[in-house]
Amino acid sequence: MGLSLWILLLLLHFNEGIHGVRFTKNPSNQTVTQGNMARLGCALEGLSEPEIIWMKDGEKIYITDQMYITLDAHHWETFYSVKSVQQQDAGKYWCEVEYRGTIISSEPAWIAVEGVPHFVEEPEDLATFAGEPFNLTCAASGPPEPVEVLWWLGDQQKGDFMPSPSVLFVKGVNDSVKFYCEAKNARGISVSRTGTVHIKVRPDSPRDVKVHHVSDLNITVTWSPGFTGHSQLSTCTIQVSKGSGKKVKLPDLDVVVPPFQHVFGGLHSYSNYSVRIRCDNEVGSSPFSPWVDFHTPEAAPSAAPKNFTFELSEQQLTLSWAALEQEELCGRLLAYKVQWNQGGENQDPLLFKDNIARLSGAGRFFNATFQVAACTNAGCGPWSQPVLVMPVSATQAQTQRGHIWVGLLFGLLVATMVGLLLVVLVRNRGKETQFGSAFTTPGTELPVSFTAARSFNRQFPELPETTLDSLGINSDLKAKLQDVLISERLLTLGRMLGKGEFGSVREAFLKSENNSGQKVAVKVLKTDINSSSDIEQCLKEAAYMKDFHHPNVIPLVGVSLHRRAQQRLPVPMVILPFMKHGDLHTFLLMSRLGDEPFAVSQQILIQFMLDIARGMEYLSNKNIIHRDLAARNCMLNENMSVCVADFGLSKKIYSGDYYRQGSVSKLPVKWIALESLADNVYTTQSDVWAFGVTMWEIMTKGQTPYPGVENSEIYEYLIKGERLKQPPDCPGDIYEIMHSCWSPVPKCRPSFQHLIDQLELLWAKLNPAPVKEPLLYVNLEEEDGEQASGPGADVGTRSSEDPSWGVPWQCVGIEEDEKDWLMVSSGAAFAIGGDYRYIMGPCGGGIDEESRRSDDGLSEDIRDEEEDIIINV
Incomplete structure (x- = not known):
C-alpha cells in the first residue's frame, strides 16, 4: 500500500514537470453600463491545488468567497464578479499564481464603465490677490465619449460647453467667489465639487503662546498660527521684554516657520520676562499676540562674595563678607557655604544664612584658610579669594610696623642708659669690696620665706571621703544631690556593660547600712575627663532623675563620688537600677x-x-x-x-x-x-x-x-x-x-x-x-x-x-507661612x-x-x- 502511494505521487510530480504551469484562459476586455454586472475568468493548468490571486491596477483584490472549478486533476478555473459596476470599478485586471518562488501572470483585461462622465481633475480651492488673473481647470471622461465641460463662476455660467479637459481664464475678482463645472456625455451630466477663490489678506495674530523651560538660560516658545489669510506663513517675529511694570524691550527675533516654535537663550537667571509673537505672509504682518509672562529658573551665582574679612578674639573667630547683588546671585539665596583648610586638608564645609559667621574656639583656626561661596537652589557659585587666619590680622600688623622703628630707637636709648648705670655700680662695688665696706650694717640678716606648692606623704594613708563641696558645682545642684549621695565604700564595681561618649556603664553591687544589698548599674564618667563642666553635666542628669517617679521612667538610686589619687576632682558615678533585659x-x-x-x-x-x-x-x-x-x-x-x-x-x-x-x-x-x-x-x-x-x-x-x-x-x-x-x-x-x-x-x-x-x-x-x-x-x-x-x-x-x-x-489652625x-x-x-x-x-x-x-x-x-x-x- 505504501509503495503504491509513493509511485502515484511520483507520477503526479512527473506530470507537473511535463506539462508545466500555464494559464489556459485569460480575462477579456469588457465595457459595462454603470449598474450592470461584470464577470472575469481565469484558468490555470499544471498544479494540483493552485491559489489564484486577482489583481486590479497593481493591487491585490481580497475576495472572501472565491470559488474554483475543477476542469481535470491539474486544471482549475476561477472567476471574479462585480454585481453592480460603478465608475470606480473601471481599470486593468489580471490573475497571478506563485510557483516555486516565481510569479506567473495571466494576460490583462480592462473593464470600462459606460455611464455619465466621471471627473479626472476637479476644481480645487484657490487663493489669489484681489484683481489678479488666474486659471481654473476641469477634466472628465466617459465612456461614452465625447465629454464636454461647462463652467459656473458664482451664480453665472461662463461660456458654453467645451471639450474636456477645459481651462477657464478669469481676469480677476475682488471678493471670494464659488465655482464648479459640469461634465456631459450621451449618458447624462455630472457636477464637480464646488471650489472657492479666496482673496489673500494679512494673517491673524498667533494663538496659544506658551513658554517651556529647557535649561537655566534657554527657553522654548511654542505657538499656534491664527488665520493665515489664505497665504502660507513665511516668518514670525518674537519680541521679548525684561522686567515687570516698566519693561525693557530686547531686540526682535525673526524665525522661519514652520515649525511654530523657537529655542533661544541669552536670558538672565531668576528674572521676569514677557514674550509676544506676530507672523507674516506675502500680504503683510499679523497683529502681535498678547504678552505672555514667564520667569527664568535659578542658576548658580555668577560671582564670588567680596570683601571677605575676619576678626579673631580669644573666644571666637568672626567671618564677614559683602552680600551679592541680585544679578550676581542669579536666584534666591539659599545659604553661604564656607570652606576651610587646616594643615593642607579640607574640612567639612559650613552653611550660613547671613553674610556673617561666628565660630567658637578661635585657637583651633590659627593658620587655617577660609573661602566663601553663595548658593542657590541651582548650586553654588565661585569661591572667594582665600583668607589666611593669623593671631594678628594683616591690618593690625601694618599699623604696628609704623611703631617698630620708634620702639627700637627708644629701646636703644634705654639700653644705653642702663649700661652706663651698670658701669657706675660695678665701679662702686669694686671700691667697697676693696676697702671692706658693705651696704648693710653689721649683724643685720636678710629674711627668707617660702610657701610649699605641694606636700607629700610617703605613708599612703587612705584617701578621705569625698563630698560634693570638692566638685566646684553650683549650690542649687549641690543641694539637690545632697540627700542621694551614697558613700563609695558601699559600692563594689563589676564587669563593664557598655561604653558611651562620656564614660562607661558597669555592673555593681550596692550594700546598704544593714548589710543587705542589690545589683545596680553605675554610669562612670571617663577618668580622663577633668573638666568641672563635664562633671556638672553628668550630675545634672542625676538631678533630673531624682524627681522621677513613674513606672516607665528609669529612677535614680543615688550618686557616688570616686576619689582619685593625685587628682583634684573626683569621678562622679550615677547609680541606677539594674535592668535585667538590657536596652x-x-x-x-x-x-x-x-x-x-x-x-x-x-x-x-x-x-x-x-x-x-x-x-x-x-x-x-x-x-x-x-x-x-x-x-x-x-x-x-x-x-x-x-x-x-x-x-x-x-x-x-x-x-x-x-x-x-x-x-x-x-x-x-x-x-x-x-x-x-x-x-x-x-x-x-x-x-x-x-x-x-x-x-x-x-x-x-x-x-x-x-x-x-x-x-x-x-x-x-x-x-x-x-x-x-x-x-x-x-x-x-x-x-x-x-x-x-x-x-x-x-x-x-x-x-x-x-x-x-x-x-x-x-x-x-x-x-x-x-x-x-x-x-x-x-x-x-x-x-x-x-x-x-x-x-x-x-x-x-x-x-x-x-x-x-x-x-x-x-493640620488645622496653622499660619499661612507654615502651610508651605x-x-x-x-x-x-x-x-x-x-x-x-x-x-x-x-x-x-x-x-x-x-x-x-x-x-x-x-x-x-x-x-x-x-x-x-x-x-x-
Whole structure:
C-alpha cells in the first residue's frame, strides 16, 4: 500500500514537470453600463491545488468567497464578479499564481464603465490677490465619449460647453467667489465639487503662546498660527521684554516657520520676562499676540562674595563678607557655604544664612584658610579669594610696623642708659669690696620665706571621703544631690556593660547600712575627663532623675563620688537600677539576628510603644525635653516593661516651651526633628518626632533609620519631604501614627497623650494575649552570667531599604507661612554640595561627626554606629 502511494505521487510530480504551469484562459476586455454586472475568468493548468490571486491596477483584490472549478486533476478555473459596476470599478485586471518562488501572470483585461462622465481633475480651492488673473481647470471622461465641460463662476455660467479637459481664464475678482463645472456625455451630466477663490489678506495674530523651560538660560516658545489669510506663513517675529511694570524691550527675533516654535537663550537667571509673537505672509504682518509672562529658573551665582574679612578674639573667630547683588546671585539665596583648610586638608564645609559667621574656639583656626561661596537652589557659585587666619590680622600688623622703628630707637636709648648705670655700680662695688665696706650694717640678716606648692606623704594613708563641696558645682545642684549621695565604700564595681561618649556603664553591687544589698548599674564618667563642666553635666542628669517617679521612667538610686589619687576632682558615678533585659534596641536585634531568633508579637511591640509614650508624657508634663529618645536609650526591666533612660542631653524648661542649643553637644542626627536640624531649637514636639523614629525602630526590629542615607544627607532628604518608609510588616494604621510625628510643622504633630490614646485603641483591637511571654526571656542566663546591658550601651544594624513616604499631613489652625511646610519641598538645599546637615544662622559654627560603637559582641554587619553631630555656637 505504501509503495503504491509513493509511485502515484511520483507520477503526479512527473506530470507537473511535463506539462508545466500555464494559464489556459485569460480575462477579456469588457465595457459595462454603470449598474450592470461584470464577470472575469481565469484558468490555470499544471498544479494540483493552485491559489489564484486577482489583481486590479497593481493591487491585490481580497475576495472572501472565491470559488474554483475543477476542469481535470491539474486544471482549475476561477472567476471574479462585480454585481453592480460603478465608475470606480473601471481599470486593468489580471490573475497571478506563485510557483516555486516565481510569479506567473495571466494576460490583462480592462473593464470600462459606460455611464455619465466621471471627473479626472476637479476644481480645487484657490487663493489669489484681489484683481489678479488666474486659471481654473476641469477634466472628465466617459465612456461614452465625447465629454464636454461647462463652467459656473458664482451664480453665472461662463461660456458654453467645451471639450474636456477645459481651462477657464478669469481676469480677476475682488471678493471670494464659488465655482464648479459640469461634465456631459450621451449618458447624462455630472457636477464637480464646488471650489472657492479666496482673496489673500494679512494673517491673524498667533494663538496659544506658551513658554517651556529647557535649561537655566534657554527657553522654548511654542505657538499656534491664527488665520493665515489664505497665504502660507513665511516668518514670525518674537519680541521679548525684561522686567515687570516698566519693561525693557530686547531686540526682535525673526524665525522661519514652520515649525511654530523657537529655542533661544541669552536670558538672565531668576528674572521676569514677557514674550509676544506676530507672523507674516506675502500680504503683510499679523497683529502681535498678547504678552505672555514667564520667569527664568535659578542658576548658580555668577560671582564670588567680596570683601571677605575676619576678626579673631580669644573666644571666637568672626567671618564677614559683602552680600551679592541680585544679578550676581542669579536666584534666591539659599545659604553661604564656607570652606576651610587646616594643615593642607579640607574640612567639612559650613552653611550660613547671613553674610556673617561666628565660630567658637578661635585657637583651633590659627593658620587655617577660609573661602566663601553663595548658593542657590541651582548650586553654588565661585569661591572667594582665600583668607589666611593669623593671631594678628594683616591690618593690625601694618599699623604696628609704623611703631617698630620708634620702639627700637627708644629701646636703644634705654639700653644705653642702663649700661652706663651698670658701669657706675660695678665701679662702686669694686671700691667697697676693696676697702671692706658693705651696704648693710653689721649683724643685720636678710629674711627668707617660702610657701610649699605641694606636700607629700610617703605613708599612703587612705584617701578621705569625698563630698560634693570638692566638685566646684553650683549650690542649687549641690543641694539637690545632697540627700542621694551614697558613700563609695558601699559600692563594689563589676564587669563593664557598655561604653558611651562620656564614660562607661558597669555592673555593681550596692550594700546598704544593714548589710543587705542589690545589683545596680553605675554610669562612670571617663577618668580622663577633668573638666568641672563635664562633671556638672553628668550630675545634672542625676538631678533630673531624682524627681522621677513613674513606672516607665528609669529612677535614680543615688550618686557616688570616686576619689582619685593625685587628682583634684573626683569621678562622679550615677547609680541606677539594674535592668535585667538590657536596652530595647539590643533586645529587638536579638529577636532577629541572635543565635536563637524568636518571634515578638504585634501586641508586645505596641505595648513597648505605649510604655515609651507614657514615660515621655510624664517627662513632658514635668517640662523635661529628652533630646535623645531612641530604642538604645529605652531599658527593659525584669517585668519586660520599658523605661525611658539616658538623660544626658535632657533640658528642663523654665520659661516658654522651647530650648535652643547653645553649647557643644553630641546629637543623634537620624532621630532629630527637621526644625532642630535647621535652627537648633528643641521642644516637646521634637521629642515627638524622635518617638516616631523609635516606633519605626520597634516595627523593624532594630534596623537603623534611613538605611542608605548618610548623616550629611539627612537634612536635604527631609527638606524634600522624604520620610522613613513603611516597614514591610507594619500595618497602615501604625505607620500613619508614626508618620504624623514627622510633620514639618511642629504644632501639627500629636501630643504624647494623643499618641497614648491612639496606641491604646490599636492595642485593644488585637486579640488579648499575655504581654509577658516566656519566649522573650531567651537573652537571659543564670544570675552570674547575664548578658544584659545597662544604660549607655549602643547596638544597631543597617538596612538597605530605600526610604519613602506617602501619607499626607493634616493640620488645622496653622499660619499661612507654615502651610508651605506641609507640601513637598522643591529641594531647597539639593544642589549645594558638601554638608547639608544644617543651614545655620549667623551664630552657627563648625560641624563635626562622632560615631560610637558598643562592645556587645555582635558581628560587624549588625552594628549600629550611633552617628552624632557636634554643634559649636
